[in-house]
Amino acid sequence: MSFLEKLKNQILIADGAMGTLLYSYGTDCCFEELNLSHPEQIQHIHQAYIDAGADVIQTNTYAANYLKLSRYGLEDSVKDINSAAVHHAKKVAKNRAFILGTIGGNRGIKPNSISLEEIKRSFREQLYCLLLEEVDGLLLETFYDLEELETVLAIARKETKLPIIAQVSIQEPGFLQNRTPVNEALKRLESIGADVVGLNCRVGPHHMLLTLEQIELPKQAYLSAYPNASLPAYTDGKFHYDSDADYFRRAANEFRKQGVRLIGGCCGTTPEHIRMFAAELKNKTPIKEKIVKFTPKVTVVEDPTIKREHTPLQEIVKQRPSVIVELDPPRKLDTRKFFDGAKALKEAGIDAITLADNSLAQVRISNESLGYLIKQELGIRPLIHISCRDRNIIGLQSHLMGLHTLGMHDVLAITGDPARVGDFPGASSVYDVSSFELIQMIKQLNEGLSFSGKDLGQKTAFSIAGAFNPNVRSIEKAVKRLEKKMDCGADYFISQPIFSEEKLLEVYEHTKHLKAPIYIGLMPLTSSRNAEFLHNEVPGIKIADSIRERMAKLNDQPNLAAREGVEITKSLIDAALDLFNGIYLITPFLRYELTLELALYARQRAQELRGNIHAKTTIY
Numbered sequence: 001m002s003f004l005e006k007l008k009n010q011i012l013i014a015d016g017a018m019g020t021l022l023y024s025y026g027t028d029c030c031f032e033e034l035n036l037s038h039p040e041q042i043q044h045i046h047q048a049y050i051d052a053g054a055d056v057i058q059t060n061t062y063a064a065n066y067l068k069l070s071r072y073g074l075e076d077s078v079k080d081i082n083s084a085a086v087h088h089a090k091k092v093a094k095n096r097a098f099i100l101g102t103i104g105g106n107r108g109i110k111p112n113s114i115s116l117e118e119i120k121r122s123f124r125e126q127l128y129c130l131l132l133e134e135v136d137g138l139l140l141e142t143f144y145d146l147e148e149l150e151t152v153l154a155i156a157r158k159e160t161k162l163p164i165i166a167q168v169s170i171q172e173p174g175f176l177q178n179r180t181p182v183n184e185a186l187k188r189l190e191s192i193g194a195d196v197v198g199l200n201c202r203v204g205p206h207h208m209l210l211t212l213e214q215i216e217l218p219k220q221a222y223l224s225a226y227p228n229a230s231l232p233a234y235t236d237g238k239f240h241y242d243s244d245a246d247y248f249r250r251a252a253n254e255f256r257k258q259g260v261r262l263i264g265g266c267c268g269t270t271p272e273h274i275r276m277f278a279a280e281l282k283n284k285t286p287i288k289e290k291i292v293k294f295t296p297k298v299t300v301v302e303d304p305t306i307k308r309e310h311t312p313l314q315e316i317v318k319q320r321p322s323v324i325v326e327l328d329p330p331r332k333l334d335t336r337k338f339f340d341g342a343k344a345l346k347e348a349g350i351d352a353i354t355l356a357d358n359s360l361a362q363v364r365i366s367n368e369s370l371g372y373l374i375k376q377e378l379g380i381r382p383l384i385h386i387s388c389r390d391r392n393i394i395g396l397q398s399h400l401m402g403l404h405t406l407g408m409h410d411v412l413a414i415t416g417d418p419a420r421v422g423d424f425p426g427a428s429s430v431y432d433v434s435s436f437e438l439i440q441m442i443k444q445l446n447e448g449l450s451f452s453g454k455d456l457g458q459k460t461a462f463s464i465a466g467a468f469n470p471n472v473r474s475i476e477k478a479v480k481r482l483e484k485k486m487d488c489g490a491d492y493f494i495s496q497p498i499f500s501e502e503k504l505l506e507v508y509e510h511t512k513h514l515k516a517p518i519y520i521g522l523m524p525l526t527s528s529r530n531a532e533f534l535h536n537e538v539p540g541i542k543i544a545d546s547i548r549e550r551m552a553k554l555n556d557q558p559n560l561a562a563r564e565g566v567e568i569t570k571s572l573i574d575a576a577l578d579l580f581n582g583i584y585l586i587t588p589f590l591r592y593e594l595t596l597e598l599a600l601y602a603r604q605r606a607q608e609l610r611g612n613i614h615a616k617t618t619i620y
Ligand SMILES: Cc1cc2nc3c(=O)[nH]c(=O)nc-3n(C[C@H](O)[C@H](O)[C@H](O)COP(=O)(O)OP(=O)(O)OC[C@H]3O[C@@H](n4cnc5c(N)ncnc54)[C@H](O)[C@@H]3O)c2cc1C
Pocket: 355, 356, 357, 358, 359, 360, 361, 385, 386, 387, 389, 412, 413, 414, 415, 416, 417, 418, 434, 435, 436, 466, 467, 468, 469, 472, 474, 477, 478, 479, 481, 494, 495, 496, 521, 539, 540
């Protein structure tokens, strides 16, 4: 009798984990490579599952595709590894168990990190290898991203009439990571041609059952479930699953009541877990009807208490000249100068103070803390830079939720300077995401959804700036990045400092088509050494020769050099205001007297530009 004929009238027991079992024996390598180098280990595990009662086993090929094997330099061994894996399964099963050729999902929380084209190519290669070896069916498992699974399932359905099992991994009970209800996802998989649809990995029986309660019995297809043993624990540098197999015995009938016909185990499960499922369910008849618990749709509500305090900067700067000033948190613990500067700048009428996030990877007091204090104590709008270097996805989301809670809605999303340039060259640069993805994620928070698509119950109200570095060899490429950042959701841009009128004009010509406004970065030079350092050593900063020469002439006169720096910046303000509304002044070394003078100058110039009618009104 075929696999599907059997499933028509009985529950089938599948095997449990391969990878975590090997890991628990002390193996920590590419598990699929063991098909070539240690066939006895793989065959031993297949045997153990069959002895435990499995009617169905899967090949050790979860990650045996080009994309994953290339991490180990094994990209040329796709065929050998897959064919060896099927050989081992067949050798042990001896026609006593069905053999499913397994292909695992690739995409995780960042779906766009691997293109569908790459996925299709890699999938096809593995699929052909498994089909060539004549498996009894295909198991597409651990797919977090529905788009990926739908794509590969369609390919597989076209290529074979063999049974296909398509399994997703949930984000939270009832939902996938993009908020698709699992019930809907499984219906879509059935309509593409999956013979069995279900869930595997990520959660144990508890959350899997909560999800299954919300899933209807498929019309034609059958339901499957491969729960993990438990949540993993991490002790002494190793992951392990501290699970009691008897828990699976007690859960077995609950799976049956939810309509599951193919039941196995995923991460952390062992032959003991499968023995328990077999003891309770082997050859049992499946249920034919069930009552589904539909969960009411959760609607995102706007927060009744936390509201934006200010008009977003992108709207202000579209209407009138606007000056924002970067005043970085100090590198030492004394904050008096910082607060003096913030107060003076506030009195000069600037629109926001921007606070860098450990720029140049140098440790500073957290910009969130100082931003909050200047907001509360001085009534200043803080604009918080957020770099992807120091926080992983969890930290970034938590940080943003914190900013929302504290009423700070203005952020600059940047990739950030790498750790190796700063105070701790050996520290890790996290970079879970790039600035593009960070912008997308913040946009998603503005929709009331977490980075993984979880409902947050409220929407944030972030106004998102992106960084613009025009001081690169190809300004066209830099502008392409701006367009991409806009596609991701950037509302406006803030540029690296510009040090020549020619550059200002070039930037204007190349960006005038963009809908998002730009704040032009301007920074007063403080000395010739400062100019030479910035020009030669700081990534993304180039200073015109003529300006460096002016600074060099005052090499031995620090006060005059700083004045010259201010004068140079004033003429750049004049030129910038002819072309742009937004001025972003960067305060060097907390010398706020320099940016204060420049902010007042910019204000006066803006008023002159707008003519006498507006001269008496506040420009910013
Ligand atoms: C206004 C502003 C504020 C900043 N604040 C901070 C801060 O608070 N903390 C901090 O650590 N850093 C800060 N930086 C520095 C910034 O993170 C780095 O200079 C970064 O490399 C460029 O900006 P981004 O992070 O948005 O990079 P992205 O645009 O995300 O670029 C990331 C990567 O692509 C490369 N790249 C960028 N443009 C091009 C191009 N045109 N051609 C080829 N490759 C390119 C970069 O080298 C980098 O490796 C700031 C930069 C700006 C402009």
